[in-house]
Amino acid sequence: MIRPMLLTDVPDVLALLNWMDDAPEREVFSPDARDPRELQLECEDSTCLVDADEDGVNAYCALSPFRDGLVLEGPVSDGGHLPALLRRALEHADGLPVYAFSARDNTPVRAALEAAGFAAMHTTDFYSGPPSLLTAQACAPAGTRISRRLPFTDYRALYRSSEDAWAGRLNWTPEQFEAHFAQDDVRLVALMRGDAALGFAELEFCPEDARADVTYVAVHPAERGQGLGLKLLALAAAEAETHPEIRTLRVRAHDHMKPARALYTRAGLKHCRSVVTYMKDGDEDV
Known part of the structure; x- marks a missing residue:
């Protein structure tokens, strides 16, 4: 069942966020908080939805103000219904553009975003080293x-x-x-x-x-x-x-920034992660 997030869902959502943290390929844009009280505070200005059953929450997403529109937090899913969750979230977009960020290797989320009408804008690669x-x-x-x-x-x-x-x-x-x-x-x-x-x-x-x-x-x-x-x-x-x-210095470069990529490679920094930025234009049917 897809419904608004409740205060009693906070422990399950935290467990889901920690599950995401355990594997780089699960990464999406998500709340920074990893503490119940901090998560509750961070969600106050967001529209938060969960997919839950009798065993608890198995998927989460939210919409928060961002730039000229909104940003999608998630979806984070350990077996939830991503397409239905995205549809419900986008019903709250009020015609504004919605941005989303996903690890390049997070194929389930990327497929769901693209099926929901999100278009990939660019990929950001990260490099790091001591x-x-x-x-x-x-x-x-x-x-x-x-x-x-x-x-x-x-x-x-x-x-x-x-x-x-x-x-x-x-x-x-x-x-x-x-x-x-x-x-x-x-x-x-x-x-x-x-x-x-x-x-x-x-x-x-x-x-x-x-x-x-x-x-x-x-x-x-x-x-x-x-x-x-x-x-x-x-x-x-x-x-x-x-x-x-x-211990670590990290830099980033979008896919069109070839001189920056060459600079970071020449400096000896190693590629460590890639994130795809998506956007769904406002005033589209969902």
Whole structure:
């Protein structure tokens, strides 16, 4: 039976999320919480559905606000009815676009998404390795200096010139920019020539996973082809290594970002996972 998630379903949903965590090929976009109270709080602003029988919950999905529409959490299923669960979830989309994210090897979920009208937008590949792979190269090239702050206008200009799909940051206010980089788990390393910003690398620390994610590397178009991308990656690795709990540096690249993929391979980082981004346009019949 497909129905709204109840408070009494929280332990079963947590067990299902932990089951997903046990195998990389089961990965989908899902709540971060792995604690009953935290999961309850995280679900408060979402439309959450479960497929349940007398033995408990065997599938879960939810819709939450995201970008210009909604994001699908899940579906996570250990024997649930994915097509029916997706149909019920999409009834709550109210004509908005719905995004979904699934491991490339999660064939049951990908088949269900595509049958429900979701179209694959791109694949994001992740690469990782110990920061020590790169720290020997963590120095500023001749004529440049390292900065750990950028003016908001320089950050936005570099971001815009790098042609990434994360365009929401172009709409940030100065206050949002300052609040983001005031967070304890966020760092920025930039290369400057005089007062001109040549590029930056941005990191987010995930100490619970002993990992630092390089969420973005940007090099000004006029400065490309000089090895600055590798220097910025090395500087990010050195920043990660200042935190003893960090054991892994991870980066990402969409399937069209061939220079980034080549950079990560040249740096010695190894491919570790692939995630497919899907979208179902709004105002479609479900």
